[in-house]
Amino acid sequence: MTTVSVLIVDDQILLRQGLRKLLEIEEGIDVVGEAANGVEALEFLSSAVPLPDVALVDARMPLMDGVTLIGRMREEYPGVPAVVLTTFDDDELIFGGLRAGARGYLLKDVPPEELVSALRRASRGETVLGGPAAQRLVAALDPARAPWAGPATGSAAPAASPLSEREEEVARLVGTGATNREIARTLFITEGTAKNHVTSILRKLGLRDRTRLALWVRERGGA
Structure with a gap:
């Protein structure tokens, strides 16, 4: 270490x-x-x-x-x-x-x-x-300003998510500011499993950290 x-x-x-x-x-x-x-x-x-x-x-x-x-x-x-x-x-x-x-x-x-x-x-x-x-x-940031946000598309639906159903649940909780411990308690999983889900989500979405994940969730209307 x-x-x-x-x-x-x-x-x-x-x-x-x-x-x-x-x-x-x-x-x-x-x-x-x-x-x-x-x-x-x-x-x-x-x-x-x-x-x-x-x-x-x-x-x-x-x-x-x-x-x-x-x-x-x-x-x-x-x-x-x-x-x-x-x-x-x-x-x-x-x-x-x-x-x-x-x-x-x-x-x-x-x-x-x-x-x-x-x-x-x-x-x-x-x-x-x-x-x-x-x-x-x-709450304060406009998701359209996020570096991964594409050009405005009016009322077009957001692109399909590459996440599994469980990862979607975890992502939504991250969007509320929940810690790994809080996610684990909410979903009745271990803290280690919650951490692994977050790591997988960041990798799939190409995001660097939880803050950007929270903004991604808000962009999709999930928080």
Whole structure:
């Protein structure tokens, strides 16, 4: 298993220390640094050798907030993806963070295993969104702007889906922002089976991640 190195950026010292302890017990996760705000994070990155694989960033911090930090990181350290971890799920922060270049947006009540999975996926270049953020994004974006959407065809019916009936069910749940665990509970299958279905769906549709799958579902009127 490849080790993922993580920089934690949060102004609350107890939370930083708690996250460090939580992540360090996970196999393949290495917390290489902490920062209390964006200024400290940039100072850390300026001397870090090698750079961390991913930064876990709070949205609201003094001196330099998370959105500003992520924008600076995209310009100065494009190889370090950032995942926002915050207690706030308002549109300004969600879309501001994603526009700045964040690879993910999670709330601080996310289960530990989902946080670890998100860090691994972000380090591989995937987009990771918690349920509320995914729902806001799907609701806000016009599916016609999605990169896989073809030219407008008026009232023409959407193309036939290459998915099986079960995969269609899983895809619709992804479209609502459901996690693999929630999908498993809803469909009475194991979490591993749910994950395998999602992987198969992405492969069949030629999509990179769950966010694009959610948009595909919405384009077809399935969410």
